[in-house]
Amino acid sequence: MLQEFSYLAPTTLKDLYALLKKNAGTAVILAGGTDLLVEMHNNWISPKLLVDIKKIPQLNDMSFDRKNGLSIGATTVCIDLINNSDVKKYYPLLADAAGRIGSHQLRNRATIGGNLCTASPCADMGCSLLALGAEVELASADGIRVIPLKDYFTGPKKTQIKKHEVLQKIIVPFESANAKFGMRKLKRIKGHDIALISVAMARTEKFLRVGVGSCAPTPVVTAPLPANAKPEKVKEAVMKVVSPIDDVRASRDYRLFMTGEFVDSIYAEIFNGGSK
Amino acid sequence: MKISLKVNGKKYTREVETNKNLLHFIREDLGLTGTKEGCGAGECGACTIIMNGKTVNSCLILAVEANGCEIETIEGEAKNGKLSKLQKAFHENHAVQCGFCTPGMILSARALLEKNAKPTVEQIKEAIEGNFCRCTGYQQIIEAVQDASGQLKKKEGLKRA
Numbered sequence A: 001m002l003q004e005f006s007y008l009a010p011t012t013l014k015d016l017y018a019l020l021k022k023n024a025g026t027a028v029i030l031a032g033g034t035d036l037l038v039e040m041h042n043n044w045i046s047p048k049l050l051v052d053i054k055k056i057p058q059l060n061d062m063s064f065d066r067k068n069g070l071s072i073g074a075t076t077v078c079i080d081l082i083n084n085s086d087v088k089k090y091y092p093l094l095a096d097a098a099g100r101i102g103s104h105q106l107r108n109r110a111t112i113g114g115n116l117c118t119a120s121p122c123a124d125m126g127c128s129l130l131a132l133g134a135e136v137e138l139a140s141a142d143g144i145r146v147i148p149l150k151d152y153f154t155g156p157k158k159t160q161i162k163k164h165e166v167l168q169k170i171i172v173p174f175e176s177a178n179a180k181f182g183m184r185k186l187k188r189i190k191g192h193d194i195a196l197i198s199v200a201m202a203r204t205e206k207f208l209r210v211g212v213g214s215c216a217p218t219p220v221v222t223a224p225l226p227a228n229a230k231p232e233k234v235k236e237a238v239m240k241v242v243s244p245i246d247d248v249r250a251s252r253d254y255r256l257f258m259t260g261e262f263v264d265s266i267y268a269e270i271f272n273g274g275s276k
Numbered sequence B: 001m002k003i004s005l006k007v008n009g010k011k012y013t014r015e016v017e018t019n020k021n022l023l024h025f026i027r028e029d030l031g032l033t034g035t036k037e038g039c040g041a042g043e044c045g046a047c048t049i050i051m052n053g054k055t056v057n058s059c060l061i062l063a064v065e066a067n068g069c070e071i072e073t074i075e076g077e078a079k080n081g082k083l084s085k086l087q088k089a090f091h092e093n094h095a096v097q098c099g100f101c102t103p104g105m106i107l108s109a110r111a112l113l114e115k116n117a118k119p120t121v122e123q124i125k126e127a128i129e130g131n132f133c134r135c136t137g138y139q140q141i142i143e144a145v146q147d148a149s150g151q152l153k154k155k156e157g158l159k160r161a
């Protein structure tokens, strides 16, 4: 048995905001539970109140248009992102990234919002969404704010979300639609495992951006580079934003080396006609 | 909290503590002990069930979250006392040693075969990525899935029956 807690599952955003406001500090949001229930199972945390947000239809919505780009409701699970026709057509990098998370069982349950809220440096959606210039919409009884994903992560497992806020949706701009892309995830084993480093590159007609995971306290991204930036310039920009550490899974030097290798190989792939 | 759900086609309504996970609910409250607990933390897949048509780790879901859901467990695999094609193939190809991983393996394999009737070896390996087996070394399991999908030549593998 897990520790005791209360469980509430509001069905409207209004009720959710009110609940979070009233219980700020004690309420913990439950999405897919694939991070949260592991932490509770291991007794790392013992929340007093779990607020299940999966019963709120707006949070599970996905939509696309040529003005606003792609909007991903926070409780969208990996497998629904992977199978979404707009994602397949306009943002295949996201399907590629989500397909690298855990196993089938995990992908059927793990949400995109949860991945960004756990905010692990190695979270797989981080580097791909950063490369595409995504923003996140944070909401509460006090109102809604939209911030660039690159400013959202503030440290390992730390974000700008306030205690009474919910991450409502992720917005991927239309200007990133149809970007040529490539992604690599370095793991210890071929089966399901978290990343030692991950690199995602997206190139549109106007810009090129590289997102990197597990190579700094948060997932990081380069500034938008010109679409025809030379490989040395891209690598230089990447090396400026990463700051890996030595840990039990890999050394700093190995991480830096493999990041460089991946940037080179993805660059070659993208400039030879893209990886679709 | 009171929950109602369907398990292997049968409707159950039960009072359940919020802090009980779905795995323990299925095993202890419903007495369906085919679903196993290995790690309790999403790694091993011994607790795999099918919930609303998708394979999930029942150790990472609260019982209260399953209110209104349709669930299939290994107990629903055999029909009228007859083993399913997959169960038979596991049996005949020696894909079961201690058997602890088998219920989860079979449900993951079933999810694969429902989408893809003739999977390649690579696709089979990918499909059971979230299910650990500590005994067989996986080879017999892969052969069993090939066999169940009519792709194992008789002399291949360890088939002895």
Ligand SMILES: Cc1cc2nc3c(=O)[nH]c(=O)nc-3n(C[C@H](O)[C@H](O)[C@H](O)COP(=O)(O)OP(=O)(O)OC[C@H]3O[C@@H](n4cnc5c(N)ncnc54)[C@H](O)[C@@H]3O)c2cc1C
Pocket: A028, A029, A030, A031, A032, A033, A034, A035, A036, A037, A038, A053, A074, A075, A100, A101, A102, A103, A106, A109, A110, A111, A112, A113, A114, A115, A116, A117, A118, A122, A123, A124, A125, A161, A165, A166, A167, A168, A192, A193, A194, A195, B041, B042, B043
């Ligand atoms: C065996 C295993 C393998 C894994 N492999 C990978 C992997 O390869 N790559 C990877 O990136 N991750 C991996 N994970 C981690 C995890 O599955 C993902 O991070 C997943 O996306 C988390 O989503 P969730 O919906 O399950 O989050 P939950 O567990 O429900 O929530 C995670 C955290 O975010 C908060 N939260 C969730 N949604 C919101 C929201 N909308 N607003 C505000 N706060 C919110 C919760 O309160 C909690 O603190 C793995 C986990 C396990 C157990």
Ligand code: FES
Pocket: B036, B037, B038, B039, B040, B041, B042, B043, B044, B045, B046, B047, B048, B057, B058, B059, B060
């Ligand atoms: S017991 Fe659920 S994954 Fe191991």
Ligand code: FES
Pocket: B095, B096, B097, B098, B099, B100, B101, B102, B132, B133, B134, B135, B136
């Ligand atoms: S048969 Fe023993 S774990 Fe697979």
